[in-house]
Amino acid sequence: MRYWRVPLDSKEIVVSRGIVVILEERCKGCGYCIAYCPRNVLELSPGYNVKGYHPPIVKKPDDCVNCHYCETICPDFAIYSLEIPPELSQQAVLPELPAEIPKYAVDGNNLNF
Amino acid sequence: MEKVKTRPDHPLDALLRTDRIPHIWCPGCGIGTAFSACMVAMQASGIDLNKTVMVSGIGCSGRGAGYTRLDSYHTTHGRAIPFATGMKLANPQLNVVVFSGDGDLFAIGGNHFIHAARRNMDITVVCVNNLIYGMTGGQAAATTPCMAKTTTTPRGNPDQPFSLPLLAFASGATYVARWTILHTRDLTKSIEEALNRRGFSFIEVLAPCPTGYGRKNKEKSLDTLKIYQERTIIKNGAHPMDAVMDFGNSITLGKFIDQDRPTFSDNYDKTCRPQFA
């Protein structure tokens, strides 16, 4: 996150982090989530799902703050976000998915085409 | 990274007939979002979902009833509201939600709408207003803006549209709100309030129809959402007379009316069967 001046309580405030789960076979490629994600975490994937639509992929996984807006705006029940527990979200970059996170979370780089 | 489950569950899957998803709505159709908001509101409101029924009419929005796992009734064109009236009066413990479209509720169903509002029937009506008759291919509706192109007004719609909140208010609705699918959180909150209150609650949701309305009027669904983002203004408590909807200029959103008035059942119990009170 960029600040023009570092807030005085930046060490105490924990910004929530999230993981985006995409159910690509439900997606119809409308682009709402991509357009309205406040952190620009998503982009259109070059690949197709089985119906021929381009589902979104997560281009900036570290920027997701679990605001759930993709989940809220999606008309197709095809995307949602999960909270990364606070203890783990302090890390600048998550090297790999720790065991506590539900195993069915999908990282956008692993779509099957 | 390993994928253990082949199909992860969406948080709303418990309320959906997942064997029928993906649904029939077009890519970019706003009904899905309105329906999703309705489901979230039902969960968040704390009402007994076993006693909640969704009644719909005919049209794209009317297909919503087919996708929820609640008791749902997909009735005839325009007649969702009297059907819902019968259900509510027969079993007052039911939470009856009517989820249908603008053509279904206000053109063919207009008469039923105004009378249910007049009676202050204790039901919640969510009207997805996409300004068109979508299911049948994009004909003009009672809410289609003047000069818009549709298949039955190929040279521009000569008609003026209704103002739905004004109509609802004039008929006696006690909760009137208008939102868009972009204002999803406000919409969800409104539906939640409507579910938890007694009386006739009406919520209009503006939604894009990229296929029926959008193609003829050169509006992709993201263009419509942009209009919702840039040309809407929220005026909670505004009088429905001032809740203008001018797509070229300004669209007023908000919760306009939230009053209390005895419902039909309250009055019926008082006048006709006080001995059972």
Place this chain on the structure above:
Amino acid sequence: MTGDVACAEGALAAGCLFFGGYPITPATEIAEHMASRLPDVCGTFVQMEDEIAAMASILGASCAGVKSMTATSGPGFSLIMENLGLGICTETPCVVVNVQRAGPSTGLPTLGAQGDMMQARWGSHGHYEIIALAPASPQELFYLTITAFNLSETYRTPVLVMTDEVTGHLSERVIIPDAGAIKLRHRPTPKGRKDRFKPFQPGPNGVAPMAIAGEGYGIHVTGLTHDERGYPGMNVETQIEMMGRLILKIRNNLDDIIRTESYRMEDAEIVVVSYGISARSSLAAVDEAREQGIKAGLLRLITVWPFPEQQIQKLAEKVRGFVTVEINLGQIHLEVQRCARGRVPAILVGHPGGAVIPPERIVETLKTAF
């Protein structure tokens, strides 16, 4: 009491707890009586904004688990047709009373006729089976309204009570039995696991148990062609399956549904076929004809639909002819003709509408036509 009031009392005796109606001569008295009596039994009366809403509301009430009814006449009958189709397709029990008056269109609002009989059979679009009863007196209006409820609950279908203005406004003695003497039937209830329940899977008699709203069954009910789960199916296979279910549950149970009354039929050579108020004229005519040496008998149809085809076909093999008496210009007459299959003549004593057919006319036909 009048026929209309008897009909309302019959409905109450059957356990009707919801009436959604609209005023129309000559059925208004049914609505008025229900309005004053339903609150006594903790039922609900609602005057809806039109007959379309009235029919929709009684379907909704039935889906919520309550026995429901509406009453109308010709113009209102035309309006309820679309939702009647919804009731048939969704297999929702309810009773619709048509106190017939002379048509077409506004017609003669205060004078009786029997001109809606074919509309009762085919008034809604699509192909379907319907049950229609024809009471001939206020006492019978009381009993047949109860029968209508029983049949609608057993077979999960709307049932029509086709009476007429004369019977509706006739004032006669009606004996109302003790509640214990009245046998009521209720819709089959589902058994087994709620999550495995299929709302349209037929039971042993061809009728699916009915889950009502609010019990946790999570059913989907739609007017679209649907399969046993209730899900719409846009294909011919689902249509064939659904139509089979809807039609066969009636056609396979004709023994239970069809009711007729035979009067002096043992040695009859000419059969008078009639129903409703015309059957009373026919009764007098048969007696008069017998006095004059004509071997006439009366077959009174209590259920007009499904039509008692087998009975007419069998009779056509031994009698000399049929005379159909009805206050229209030939509707059930067409059915009698069809089922007689040309073996014997079938003649109509009809009337364009607005008056009861005098027995003299029927006797005249019995004397001269054969």
